[in-house]
Amino acid sequence: MSLTATELQTYLSALIAGELKLSTMIWGPPGIGKSAVVAQVARERGLDFVDVRLSQLAPTDLRGLPVPEADGQGGGVSKWYPPEFLPRGGHGVLFLDEVNMAPPTMQGMAQQLILDRRVGSYVLPDGWFVWAAGNRKEDRASVFDMPAPLANRFLHLTVRPDFDSWRSYALGRGLHEHIIAFLTFRPELLHRLDPQQPAWPSPRAWEMASGLHRAGLDVAPAIGEAAGAEFSAFVRLYEQLPDLGIVLEGRGGGLRLPDEPSVRYAAVVGLAARAGSADAAYHAFTWLADSAGPEWLQLYVATLVSKFQAIGQLGDLAALVARDERLAALVEGTLAMSEGVKGPQYAVRGAQFSRPASRAPRTASCAEGAHA
Helix, strand or coil, X not given: CEECHHHHHHHHHHHHHCCCCCCEEEECCCCCCHHHHHHHHHHHCCCEEEEEEHHHCCHHHHHCEEEEEECCCCCEEEEEECCCCCCCCCCEEEEEECXXXXXXXXXXXXXXXXXXXXXXXXXXXXXXXXXXXXXCHHHCCCCCCCCHHHHCCCEEEEECCCHHHHHHHHHHHCCCHHHHHHHHHCHHHCCCCCCCCCCCCCHHHHHHHHHHHHCCCCCHHHHCHHHHHHHHHHHXXXXXXXXXXXXXXXXXXXXXXXXXXXXXXXXXHHHHHHCCCHHHHHHHHHHHHHHCCHHHHHHHHHHHHHHHHHCCCHHHHHHHHCXXXXXXXXXXXXXXXHHCCCHHHHCXXXXXXXXXXXXXXXXXXXXXXXXX
16 A cells, blocks of 8 residues: 555554554655654654664564573572563554564564564553554665565555655745755655665655755755755755745735746745745735746645644634635635545635645646746
């Protein structure tokens, strides 16, 4: 079953809500955010989270150490004392990361924990879920074959790169707007594995690149030389942008949106990323409505909806759509497409959000505009 990061989050949350203690294996390329999604789900559901890297353990590290104890009859027995990182009580997620990078002997030891919820004398408390993750052979990872008996004890989910899911995450985390704007223009560079290079673009690498760029450092050590060169060229385009701060203040009447598509991507995403209030967002919308086509308005609204949802500002979004019928229609369409339902179920025009969308789609017209 192939899922985006957002869909994986929804699926795992449903397992928790249904109290389905089914061992679950998450497959996917490195750097795509498998571990981050699991940790986020546990945090949002109020569960403890224990991350165990099986590839770094020996079998005795998981089973524990034998300790002699007197049996009261002049002899003795050995009891296994489990390691401290295994949970003793409460509720949480026991996450076995890099499970297929562990050698077969270690996977065999983990099999008892996955199947029987125990290993040696240790018993996993009832309130804990057992989930695991690993890379695939086609990802050029140093992995071992998973034994068929172990594989048959898992649900198997595959997570794939998805720009819309990542954009929502990036806006919520406050990643640099240059990073978000560049990947809106070049979404195919969100994840591009290059086995010949030590650094290459991935969601994890772009988050590192955001920190480097904010500090004024070159991003190539995180995402590779080729992607880094493209990003640096894109950043130089920001010199051609009008003053976005003036636009957000509602004083952009005399400013013109450049014709170059890459610069337009930078401007539109920059406005959505910087809009900190309903007033600022509305000023940007009216300016774009006068100077850009409908595909750019849709891109702006999709980015804005993702941002407000990610940071929990649905009140501002509701106030925003009540001000303009054109804007209300675009928001309604974005929410409807993102959930595959009809917009009126959200009562957007009445400024009532019965349930927010999990992500906002990138429209086909915007994708075409990138290569026009």
